[in-house]
Amino acid sequence: MKKILVTGGLGFIGSHTVVELQNAGFEVVIIDNLSNSKIEVLDNIQEITNKKPEFFNIDLRNKKDVKHFFNTNSIDGIIHFAASKAVGESVNIPLEYYENNINSLVFILQEMKNHKISNFIFSSSCTIYGQADELPITENSPIKPAESPxxxxxxxxxxxxxxxxxxxxxxxISLRYFNPIGAHESIKIGELPIGIPQNLIPYITQTAMGIRKELSVFGDDYNTPDGTAIRDYIHVVDLAKAHISALKRLIDKRNNESFEFFNVGTGKGNSVLEIIQKFETATNVKLNYKITDRRAGDVTAAYADVSKIQKELSWQNEKTLTEALISAWEWQKSVK
Structure with missing residues (x-):
């Protein structure tokens, strides 16, 4: 049984990936500093899988603690989620983002080299493409100057x-996610932002619950059919399963190069107003929203060409947008 380290394993995508790893027979060790997650997630993972992952509360910015962990634990592979991840917030506090996201990555790679650990999955993002000239975005699309730190x-x-x-x-293998949404079918894990949500779906569900007074739609003057920004929304369980496919490719040594990268999305784009309408239809809940100014760092439209990951990893998304929205709503109701 291969032992896999999942950094940020109590977060939104991390926790769903831990579930899929354990379901696939892997032994899992989690590192998380609980800066944007809750320790209760560990018990919820156990409830779903009947197995509790080993857990370490470590801040990966602390090089000494990272070194100690690798000196005292034997690891076969790493899936690295731990990072600050809000586009808008990063514009306001760029130095914190560079410290957290870059230093932690470097410290982990140094220990992988020192301990001869070879398998590494990186949690990347479609934001690396900036505003693409052509849609859908392929892995060959140019990497433009980023729109945000x-x-x-x-x-x-x-x-x-x-x-x-x-x-x-x-x-x-770097997996370039588009927009993960939804929750596990058990409704025991889901997206649980601490403070004001930075992503659309939790803001929608919190507004529907009355936790937020209204939803802000950032801009209606984009060059899109209804003027609002377009994104590719993928169910988080489908995204989690993509990590399993990528990990098995490395373990089985089926990778063609030492560094590979794949888009992970659905291949379809939906505007903010379309998401609002689909949520209202799926849940029969009306949303109070208003149009506000554009948000710094946001691009007009981004959706994936997923033909490469379908061919190379034999992966494709299975769950619908409606399923994702309903699961996000059920999750929100369960956490109040």
Whole structure:
């Protein structure tokens, strides 16, 4: 049984991936500093899978603690989620984003080199493409200057991994996510932002619950059919399963290069107003929303070409947008 370290494993995408890893027979160790997650998630993972992952509360910015962990634990592979991840917030506090997202990555890669750990999955983002000239976005689309410090940390992160993989034993796959939404079908784990949500769906569900007075739609003057920004929304369980496919590719040594990268999305784009309408239809709940100014760092439209991941990893999304929205709503009602 392979032992996989999942950093940020109590977060939204991380917790769903831990579930899928354990369901697939992997042994899981989680590192999380609980800065944007809750320890109760650990028990919820156990309820779903009947197995409790090993857990370490470590801040990966602390090089000494990172070194100690790797000196005292044997690991077969790493899925690295731990990072600050809000586009808008990163514009306001860029130095915190660079410290957290870059330093933690470098410290982990150094220990992988020292301990000859070869399998590494990187949590990347479609933000690395900036505003693409053509849609859908393929992996060959140019990497433009990032629209936000968050996006820039993902660009820099991929460059660091590429350089490291050339001269070490590290084999890496970078998964460039589009917009993960939804919750596990058990409704025991889901997206649980601390403070004001930075992503659309939790803001929608909190507004529907009355936790937020109204939903702000950032801009209706984009060059899109209804003027609002378009994104590719993927169910988080489908995204989690993509990590399993990528990990197995590395473990089985089926990778073609030491550093590979894949888009993970549905291949379809939906505007903010379309998401609002689909949520209202699926849940029979009316949303109070208003149009406000554009938000710094946001691009007009982004949706994926997923033909490469379908071909190379034999992966494709299975769950619908409506299923994702309903699960997000059920999750919100369960956490009040």
């Amino acid at each position: 968050y996006g820039n940390t993902k660009q820099i992160g991929e460059e660091i991994i590429r350089d490291a993989s050339k001269v070490t034993n590290i084999n890496a």
